[in-house]
Amino acid sequence: MAPSIIDQASPQDSAPSSKKPSSSSSDPSVYSIHHAEFSSQPFPSTTSAWLARASLVSSILASDAAARDIANASPVAEISLLKSSGLLKVLGPVEYGGGGQSWEVGYKVIREVAKGDGSIGMLLGYHLLWSKTADIVGSEEQKDRFQKLIIENNYFVGGAVNPRDNDLSITDEGENIIFNGSKHFNTGGVISDLTVLEGVLSGTSNHIFAIVPTSQPGFTFAHNWNNIGLRLTESGSVNISNISVPWNDALGWNATTKAPDPTILNIPFASLLLPTIQLVFSNFYLGIAQGSLEFAKRYTTTNTRAWPFGGDNKASATEEFYILERYGSFHATLLAAEALTDRAGQEISALYLTYSTTRSITARQRGEIAELVAAAKVATTESSLNVTAGVFEVTGSRATGKTVGLDRFWRDVRTHTLHDPVAYKKKELGRFFLLDEVPEPTWYT
Structure with missing residues (x-):
């Protein structure tokens, strides 16, 4: 071998x-x-x-x-x-x-x-x-x-696994498989030590994951990530040319028979990869929103001035009814999103703890955790967008200064919440609740 x-x-x-x-x-x-x-x-x-x-x-x-x-x-x-x-x-x-x-x-x-x-x-x-x-x-x-x-x-570790692009092509070259193709998005690739590749083996519909060293000539990064948010994620495009991987590094495949091992790549367990990363998204959305609220709190208590023309003038901004009401609403919204997100984290962790060896979860178990994660995705998407945009209402016009940086929180969540439309998560949840249908695994579910 x-x-x-x-x-x-x-x-x-x-x-x-x-x-x-x-x-x-x-x-x-x-x-x-x-x-x-x-x-x-x-x-x-x-x-x-x-x-x-x-x-x-x-x-x-x-x-x-x-x-x-x-x-x-x-x-x-x-x-x-x-x-x-x-x-x-x-x-x-x-x-x-x-x-x-x-x-x-x-x-x-x-x-x-x-x-x-x-x-x-x-x-x-x-x-x-x-x-x-x-x-x-x-x-x-x-x-x-x-x-x-x-x-x-x-x-x-970074990953060149963007499902909206064409799959990387994989050819069998004896003891090795060869990856070729490109991806529009490759988060963290430029500064990674290892990269996860995923593609389809030529002549089949079978997908193969492999982990390879990033520092090799087959990777050509375009250095073209310059979006409004998440600016330091190095999520630009990459070209992958003739990257050779030994068959024994093809995850879940038998290197001798060159076939996927059905006991490893059974769909319910192997496809937990997708709700696992969807919950990653929810957690950094929630963290960004919580960070924006803490940032705004410090700004309001030290810099924001009370409005002197409202007819019920207060000595400080922190005494104004609308500011207190807005902060109370933001705080409650994020607490609710956090509770749901934590529950999803507890349940997906329990699945891994119980089934990581046997991999014997059912399609129903997999579907139920996917829909709990989907609910967290809806809650964190909507609350993070609401809070990160709304904090300007309680900080004032000077908080829009570029060096203040309050805008970065909204730009960050706005950029990534477009990753996959949350409307489709709502539709899945509707079918689950109304018709008791668990979703079929997809690259986004």
């Missing part, structure tokens, strides 16, 4: 790879003090310690988030901060140096980081999903091998 191409990857414990010129990338040395502090502190070992670590990283990122958003540099420094803090390892096996935490905790870590910087919260969320891909669609040997590789080397 051919050796895994992954064996050729080199460790990058503190600084991720980057193909951008140094002038367009952030410098990891800006966080030198924090790198040193993290290296001197105990590795988090409890849920509360992980959430405290995420909160600290969030506060570091929040301190200059507006300026970094404007600069739009490739987030090499920010990924180095995630690495040195240990957050990339939160879901990893303890035996390889990971945190051993469940997805329930992982989701809350994503949310916490997104409060300070939506782009970095999103990158962390995608990394956690892609770093666990082999756990969901790979064999037990592949699961163990890739977890060891990712966690021991502290790798950051």
